[in-house]
Amino acid sequence: MASSLHVHGVKIPCHGAIRSSKLCPQHMPITLKRLRFSDSVASHSRLLCAAIEDSSRSGRRRAMIKGGVEAVFREEEIEERFSDGTAEAFTCVMKFGGSSVASAKRMREIADLILSFPEERPAVVLSAMGKTTNKLLQAGEKAVSCGVNKASEIEELSFVKELHLRTVDELGVDRSVISAHLEELEQLLKGIAVMKELTLRTRDYLVSFGECMSTRIFAAYLNKIGIKAHQYDAFDIGFITTDDFTNADILEATYSAVAKRLHGDWINDPAIPVVTGFLGKAWKSCAITTLGRGGSDLTATTIGKALGLREIQVWKDVDGVLTCDPSIYPRAEPVPYLSFDEAAELAYFGAQVLHPQSMRPAREGNIPVRVKNSYNPKAPGTLITKTRDMSKAVLTSIVLKQNVTMLDIVSTCMLGQFGFLAKVFSTFEDLGISVDVVATSEVSISLTLDPSKLWSRELIQRELDHVVEELEKIAVVNLLQHRSIISLIGNVQRSSLILEKVFRVLRTNGVNVQMISQGASKVNISLIVNDGEAEQCMKALHYSFFESGDLSEQVLDGEVENSSAMSHRVKSH
Ligand SMILES: Nc1ncnc2c1ncn2[C@@H]1O[C@H](COP(=O)(O)OP(=O)(O)O)[C@@H](O)[C@H]1O
Numbered sequence: 001m002a003s004s005l006h007v008h009g010v011k012i013p014c015h016g017a018i019r020s021s022k023l024c025p026q027h028m029p030i031t032l033k034r035l036r037f038s039d040s041v042a043s044h045s046r047l048l049c050a051a052i053e054d055s056s057r058s059g060r061r062r063a064m065i066k067g068g069v070e071a072v073f074r075e076e077e078i079e080e081r082f083s084d085g086t087a088e089a090f091t092c093v094m095k096f097g098g099s100s101v102a103s104a105k106r107m108r109e110i111a112d113l114i115l116s117f118p119e120e121r122p123a124v125v126l127s128a129m130g131k132t133t134n135k136l137l138q139a140g141e142k143a144v145s146c147g148v149n150k151a152s153e154i155e156e157l158s159f160v161k162e163l164h165l166r167t168v169d170e171l172g173v174d175r176s177v178i179s180a181h182l183e184e185l186e187q188l189l190k191g192i193a194v195m196k197e198l199t200l201r202t203r204d205y206l207v208s209f210g211e212c213m214s215t216r217i218f219a220a221y222l223n224k225i226g227i228k229a230h231q232y233d234a235f236d237i238g239f240i241t242t243d244d245f246t247n248a249d250i251l252e253a254t255y256s257a258v259a260k261r262l263h264g265d266w267i268n269d270p271a272i273p274v275v276t277g278f279l280g281k282a283w284k285s286c287a288i289t290t291l292g293r294g295g296s297d298l299t300a301t302t303i304g305k306a307l308g309l310r311e312i313q314v315w316k317d318v319d320g321v322l323t324c325d326p327s328i329y330p331r332a333e334p335v336p337y338l339s340f341d342e343a344a345e346l347a348y349f350g351a352q353v354l355h356p357q358s359m360r361p362a363r364e365g366n367i368p369v370r371v372k373n374s375y376n377p378k379a380p381g382t383l384i385t386k387t388r389d390m391s392k393a394v395l396t397s398i399v400l401k402q403n404v405t406m407l408d409i410v411s412t413c414m415l416g417q418f419g420f421l422a423k424v425f426s427t428f429e430d431l432g433i434s435v436d437v438v439a440t441s442e443v444s445i446s447l448t449l450d451p452s453k454l455w456s457r458e459l460i461q462r463e464l465d466h467v468v469e470e471l472e473k474i475a476v477v478n479l480l481q482h483r484s485i486i487s488l489i490g491n492v493q494r495s496s497l498i499l500e501k502v503f504r505v506l507r508t509n510g511v512n513v514q515m516i517s518q519g520a521s522k523v524n525i526s527l528i529v530n531d532g533e534a535e536q537c538m539k540a541l542h543y544s545f546f547e548s549g550d551l552s553e554q555v556l557d558g559e560v561e562n563s564s565a566m567s568h569r570v571k572s573h
């Protein structure tokens with residue numbers, strides 16, 4: 001007699017009679033303890049879990065599951081299943097960024113890399129190949145003004161076509177896996193040329209071709225080499241987002257929908273899911289959305305939380321999260337451990353290595369994130385967890401956000417302090433502008449405006465004028481452009497030590513700090529300096545904190561610092 005259980009709303013067949021024989025190891029949701037279920041199914045899974053535990057503890061081989069259904073276990077199976085989780089559907093998610101899938105050679109290496117972890121059953125998330133997203137955006141811009149007849153000849157379209165067809169050929173998979181997409185892409189560019197406009201909605205549809213094609217090629221290649229894989233478009237499997245095209249937020253309903261779909265499919269036909277990163281479906285318009293540049297990291301952490309996985313791996317082209325952006329300072333070193341808070345601040349304040357929102361699902365699901373290098377898999381990478389040992393930590397990483405606009409707002413005393421702050425912030429709220437860094441006194445506020453939010457609207461000057469006009473009703477406003485935020489991520493419990501060093505370095509380099517803010521996050525101190533001085537500051541700070549060797553344990557234990565090393569002035573490296 002066959003019976004079934006329902007987990008995640010999915011009917012799970014249990015071969016053999018539940019009353020009289022064992023549950024099928026393959027189909028039994030064994031890792032109940034580890035998997036985090038959505039509320040709607042939690043009670044069921046708890047019942048099942050309790051039943052198995054009870055059976056295990058009491059040595060009885062029978063347990064009541066639900067509604068009079070009786071399960072009979074063999075004890076050795078119970079032991080086995082709990083100790084090694086062999087019946088888990090997926091163990092981790094592996095996300096590979098654009099550089100990791102930039103060519104046929106890279107795709108082969110990634111396939112080998114996945115195979116080199118035989119103990120894992122991953123869900124795979126891919127970005128678009130190499131610089132495809134940028135090329136598609138450029139093609140879209142050109143299509144607006146090139147005329148319909150020239151749309152097929154746009155250089156970037158030819159680049160994208162050639163790259164994908166060459167990859168397909170070199171991997172030996174059938175061109176048909178992407179030919180319909182290439183045709184549709186060309187039609188879309190012609191459509192943009194006819195309309196002579198590229199809306200944000202169309203822009204998202206346009207760039208979606210990148211991830212749709214990379215995943216199809218890779219899944220086809222895995223199947224060709226005998227690894228069963230199944231391609232998924234995120235917008236078809238429950239990635240539900242706001243309608244904020246180019247920067248959409250993932251909605252809560254996504255988690256259960258994605259889990260239901262991926263688990264359901266795996267149970268019916270186990271295969272490695274290869275999912276498009278970066279993409280979602282707008283809940284109102286049902287159109288394709290994107291999650292903001294670098295959004296595949298967020299796709300990966302969302303899947304990690306949805307499936308309650310043991311680990312989320314994001315594979316990049318660097319040895320993990322580094323002490324600063326290597327393009328600013330090549331001597332940046334990998335950071336072995338980070339907390340979710342540190343990683344989130346780092347990402348939010350501009351470290352391109354992680355998407356700003358990507359830590360949220362991982363933190364909520366308490367799932368470790370490992371940042372690894374697909375070019376150098378042996379490197380340990382960075383492990384991001386809820387907490388970490390901060391006893392020896394001083395500074396973890398330095399992040400730079402350039403071209404920031406700063407506002408100095410001084411009250412004209414028409415309002416009390418409370419009314420003044422409230423009015424200032426409600427002005428930003430009304431205008432939908434987010435504020436990054438804030439420092440206040442009783443009668444003044446200095447703050448910076450999030451550049452990405454302003455840039456995306458293309459109306460930057462008009463918007464800024466509007467902000468100033470509104471604020472001038474209650475204050476004297478000074479608008480300062482071309483500023484940079486240098487964020488010092490680390491152990492703010494040691495802020496005196498950090499700040500002493502920072503100011504010494506900056507004074508030695510003749511740099512004036514225009515604003516400073518120590519966030520409530522306890523992991524971030526932000527400094528505002530002129531854009532023109534920012535990179536030099538980064539180098540000097542990096543040298544002083546990470547290379548001069550003066551933050552030894554003795555210093556941390558309160559002994560006298562070596563001031564000559566501290567005042568080392570860095571010219572350039
Ligand atoms: N603090 C940092 N640590 C590591 N990489 C950084 C940092 N800041 C900026 N980067 C840049 O981020 C890049 C990796 O992120 P990204 O381009 O999104 O990778 P992928 O496309 O593989 O997902 C690196 O090549 C590096 O240039």
Ligand SMILES: N[C@@H](CC(=O)OP(=O)(O)O)C(=O)O
Binds near residue numbers: 099
């Ligand atoms: N392809 C998208 C999404 C993404 O996450 O890419 P990457 O993983 O290469 O940063 C982008 O370029 O923004």
